[in-house]
Amino acid sequence: MGVIAAFGAPLLTACGDGGIPAGANAGNASLPTFVKFPGVTADLPGTNAGVTDGYFTYPANPPKTTTGIPGDGKPITVMMPAAGAIPPAPDQNAYAQELNKRLGSELKVAWTPSADWSQKLATTIAGDQLPDVFNLLNETPDFPSMLEAKALDLTPYLAGDAIKKYPALANIPTESWRGAVFNGKIFGLPIPRGITTSRILYRREDILEQLGATAVPTSFAEFLELCETVTEPSKNRWALASLPMTFVQEMYQLPNNWSEHDGAFSHLFEHENMKAALEAGRQLVAAKVVNPDAFASAQAQYKKWFDAGTAVMVEDSLSAWQGFQRRGVAIPGFKMAAHPAPGADGGSGSFWLGDPNHSITAINKKSKDRVETILNVFNWLASPFGTEEDMLRQYGVEGLDYELDGSDPILTDQGTLEIKANPVYLTGSPATLYISQGEDAVRARHDAEEALVPLAVKDASNGLYSATASRTGAQQLKSMEALQNDIVQGRKPVSAWDAGVKDWQGKAGDKMRSEYEEAFAQLKNA
Amino acid sequence: MSRKIIDGMPAPAMGTRLLKGFILLLICAVVIVPFIGIISTSVASPEQVNKAGGFVLFPDSVQWSAYASVLSGGVVTRSLFVSAGITVVGTLLSLTVTSMLGWALSRRSMVGNKFMIMLVLFSLLFTPGMIPTYLMVKQLGMLDSYWALIVPTMVSGFNVIVMRSFFSGIPAELIDAARMDGAGEWQIFRRIALPLSKAVMAVIGLFYAVGYWNSFFNAMLYLSDSAKWPLQLVLRTYVVNGTQLGEADLGALDAVLPPEPSIQMAILVIAIVPILLVYPFLQKHFAKGVMTGAVKG
Numbered sequence: 074m075g076v077i078a079a080f081g082a083p084l085l086t087a088c089g090d091g092g093i094p095a096g097a098n099a100g101n102a103s104l105p106t107f108v109k110f111p112g113v114t115a116d117l118p119g120t121n122a123g124v125t126d127g128y129f130t131y132p133a134n135p136p137k138t139t140t141g142i143p144g145d146g147k148p149i150t151v152m153m154p155a156a157g158a159i160p161p162a163p164d165q166n167a168y169a170q171e172l173n174k175r176l177g178s179e180l181k182v183a184w185t186p187s188a189d190w191s192q193k194l195a196t197t198i199a200g201d202q203l204p205d206v207f208n209l210l211n212e213t214p215d216f217p218s219m220l221e222a223k224a225l226d227l228t229p230y231l232a233g234d235a236i237k238k239y240p241a242l243a244n245i246p247t248e249s250w251r252g253a254v255f256n257g258k259i260f261g262l263p264i265p266r267g268i269t270t271s272r273i274l275y276r277r278e279d280i281l282e283q284l285g286a287t288a289v290p291t292s293f294a295e296f297l298e299l300c301e302t303v304t305e306p307s308k309n310r311w312a313l314a315s316l317p318m319t320f321v322q323e324m325y326q327l328p329n330n331w332s333e334h335d336g337a338f339s340h341l342f343e344h345e346n347m348k349a350a351l352e353a354g355r356q357l358v359a360a361k362v363v364n365p366d367a368f369a370s371a372q373a374q375y376k377k378w379f380d381a382g383t384a385v386m387v388e389d390s391l392s393a394w395q396g397f398q399r400r401g402v403a404i405p406g407f408k409m410a411a412h413p414a415p416g417a418d419g420g421s422g423s424f425w426l427g428d429p430n431h432s433i434t435a436i437n438k439k440s441k442d443r444v445e446t447i448l449n450v451f452n453w454l455a456s457p458f459g460t461e462e463d464m465l466r467q468y469g470v471e472g473l474d475y476e477l478d479g480s481d482p483i484l485t486d487q488g489t490l491e492i493k494a495n496p497v498y499l500t501g502s503p504a505t506l507y508i509s510q511g512e513d514a515v516r517a518r519h520d521a522e523e524a525l526v527p528l529a530v531k532d533a534s535n536g537l538y539s540a541t542a543s544r545t546g547a548q549q550l551k552s553m554e555a556l557q558n559d560i561v562q563g564r565k566p567v568s569a570w571d572a573g574v575k576d577w578q579g580k581a582g583d584k585m586r587s588e589y590e591e592a593f594a595q596l597k598n599a
Numbered sequence: 600m601s602r603k604i605i606d607g608m609p610a611p612a613m614g615t616r617l618l619k620g621f622i623l624l625l626i627c628a629v630v631i632v633p634f635i636g637i638i639s640t641s642v643a644s645p646e647q648v649n650k651a652g653g654f655v656l657f658p659d660s661v662q663w664s665a666y667a668s669v670l671s672g673g674v675v676t677r678s679l680f681v682s683a684g685i686t687v688v689g690t691l692l693s694l695t696v697t698s699m700l701g702w703a704l705s706r707r708s709m710v711g712n713k714f715m716i717m718l719v720l721f722s723l724l725f726t727p728g729m730i731p732t733y734l735m736v737k738q739l740g741m742l743d744s745y746w747a748l749i750v751p752t753m754v755s756g757f758n759v760i761v762m763r764s765f766f767s768g769i770p771a772e773l774i775d776a777a778r779m780d781g782a783g784e785w786q787i788f789r790r791i792a793l794p795l796s797k798a799v800m801a802v803i804g805l806f807y808a809v810g811y812w813n814s815f816f817n818a819m820l821y822l823s824d825s826a827k828w829p830l831q832l833v834l835r836t837y838v839v840n841g842t843q844l845g846e847a848d849l850g851a852l853d854a855v856l857p858p859e860p861s862i863q864m865a866i867l868v869i870a871i872v873p874i875l876l877v878y879p880f881l882q883k884h885f886a887k888g889v890m891t892g893a894v895k896g
Binding site: 486 | 621645646649650651653663671672673674707729730734735737741820823824825826828832833835836837839860
């Protein structure tokens with residue numbers, strides 16, 4: 074998700090979305106042809122509009138879909154962020170040994186804590202120490218120039234029908250490939266996430282049932298009323314873990330950051346409804362239905378409050394669903410749901426789509442002689458859900474890392490440790506919805522997605538590059554976030570927003586607008 | 600009734616004493632309660648931790664599962680040895696170089712003395728940036744080597760100044776006497792100056808040791824092979840990445856989970872205990888050492 078897309082979510086988690094803006098002038102490159110992998114049939118099929126394929130069980134006897142060994146026997150050096158704690162070293166890790174054996178080239182991974190990623194990348198680039206393959210978790214200033222200087226142009230290998238040589242990579246949606254194109258060239262491989270980076274409002278249905286407040290609000294007034302009904306500070310219970318500004322802005326039908334009309338761009342800050350949304354946010358804070366520690370806490374804490382029932386609702390990414398569900402197993406009666414935002418005055422709200430990618434992975438220019446080997450390895454790693462390759466990549470070695478319960482793999486203690494060596498931030502297959510032995514949970518999320526997706530609104534700047542956004546966008550966004558916090562917490566009047574927007578326009582907004590408009594026109598004419 | 604006299608001063612009234620006691624108790628509690636919380640949460644059951652919202656003061660039962668989780672797989676254990684090695688070797692080297700430099704700078708007769716002091720002071724005021732240091736380490740061929748964790752931080756300008764101040768305070772007569780007995784500069788340093796500086800060495804050694812023990816950033820920058828990582832960097836991946844042990848952004852479980860508080864707390868305990876064990880042995884030197892160096896110029 075681009076930094077701009079983070080607005081409305083003042084305290085995002087460090088993970089879950091990468092921070093790479095969608096590519097520049099994506100239309101100038103011949104994007105890879107999309108060829109859907111004829112994989113297993115989903116129990117709850119997804120839609121082209123974005124609803125994820127849902128599976129109740131892991132398909133039995135998953136078929137092998139690649140032939141031969143993709144690697145060339147020589148190690149491939151990799152730099153990528155660690156998803157969590159680092160895994161045991163390959164010499165003590167049966168999973169890594171088996172994966173390397175199957176790939177035919179050892180993946181020599183330099184893990185980095187995601188919090189330190191920017192520094193690691195900056196020093197590695199400056200020292201000219203980039204490995205064969207490197208993830209690009211965060212945007213660096215003047216991103217396209219950096220890619221031109223260091224990353225291999227993959228256009229000749231992947232554009233158009235060339236990608237058909239790599240069937241699993243051809244299965245990655247076009248929307249995701251757009252995010253890997255800069256200056257009209259394909260500079261990386263996307264790590265696709267579908268709609269799962271979008272933010273939604275989760276509800277603890279079990280608690281709402283106990284309180285007799287299960288009715289889904291149909292307007293902001295009803296939402297506020299619901300929040301007031303379920304908040305009871307004496308019982309350490311608040312309606313909201315944090316102020317759900319994305320949800321509120323969706324109620325007011327605000328644009329998902331940038332919107333485009335006849336080639337003219339405008340930002341949500343400038344929208345006539347923005348002040349109404351701020352006023353709504355202010356009312357929620359004033360009504361004391363938001364956990365009083367919310368503004369001093371982070372997403373990880375919000376999750377804990379939701380788990381503990383201290384918060385009845387929490388705004389989080391759609392990808393957090395499985396985590397809530399899995400931890401919920403240990404909570405008696407746990408039941409969760411999510412609904413789209415209603416219109417502020419009735420009717421329907423909208424649903425802001427997140428970035429279709431987690432991040433992208435680039436190949437070092439210096440490794441050009443091995444590019445086909447590396448792409449073959451990537452193709453193996455991107456094998457879709459329900460294949461033998463995916464089963465090995467996600468769950469390891471049967472009998473050591475997992476045991477089968479029916480056809481569902483259940484990780485062993487050894488597997489739980491070793492599986493951390495899964496190179497998740499290298500490449501991947503399109504997002505799927507599978508919760509081991511959680512049919513009800515899969516159904517619930519699929520239902521939620523079906524309700525949300527028809528209301529989807531894209532960020533019009535997706536697929537476009539703005540140098541100003543890259544250089545100062547994040548900094549200016551922080552000032553606006555601070556102003557938003559001041560307003561919703563009652564330290565400044567809502568009317569202070571106008572001056573803030575004017576300042577933002579002068580410092581970055583107007584330049585970003587013209588850059589996006591120019592990029593958009595080029596894209597249209599391409 | 601006259602008040603009791605203590606050290607020539609009347610003892611404070613009972614109310615004042617109670618108030619002082621209460622304030623001191625409060626200050627102690629501010630330090631001790633979170634510490635007890637850390638230990639308690641690390642051994643509490645996951646259910647209790649979840650129910651309490653992540654912080655337990657009185658565990659219902661004692662469970663070692665968090666420690667078992669952290670220590671399984673050998674990653675943390677291996678990094679403990681790395682950290683211990685870096686700390687011991689680094690501290691010894693740092694003390695050697697710092698004391699020798701401090702001694703040299705305390706000899707006013709040394710050629711270029713003032714210039715050298717200026718250089719040391721300069722390093723206090725201006726630190727090299729992250730990228731120049733990285734390039735230096737690379738040019739010295741220390742990338743992916745343990746030396747990268749020791750050499751860039753081996754000498755601290757502050758510690759050199761403290762050391763120099765201490766050495767400057769050694770009476771000139773003592774050194775003259777040694778010289779008359781035929782001792783050279785090296786012998787004077789080794790036989791006279793060093794034995795006199797045990798206190799300041801203990802304190803500076805502790806500064807260095809804590810520095811080496813706690814450092815993670817250099818390892819993150821310079822070591823690509825995670826098998827060489829020191830403890831603090833390994834623990835950072837547990838705490839900062841904000842993901843639960845073994846349930847990260849993996850497989851179909853594409854979710855970022857909150858850190859398991861008991862595991863985080865177990866990690867804190869593991870990271871703190873070794874330094875905590877060393878402290879009591881050096882504490883007696885602590886106040887004396889710092890004061891000695893600090894007030895003499």
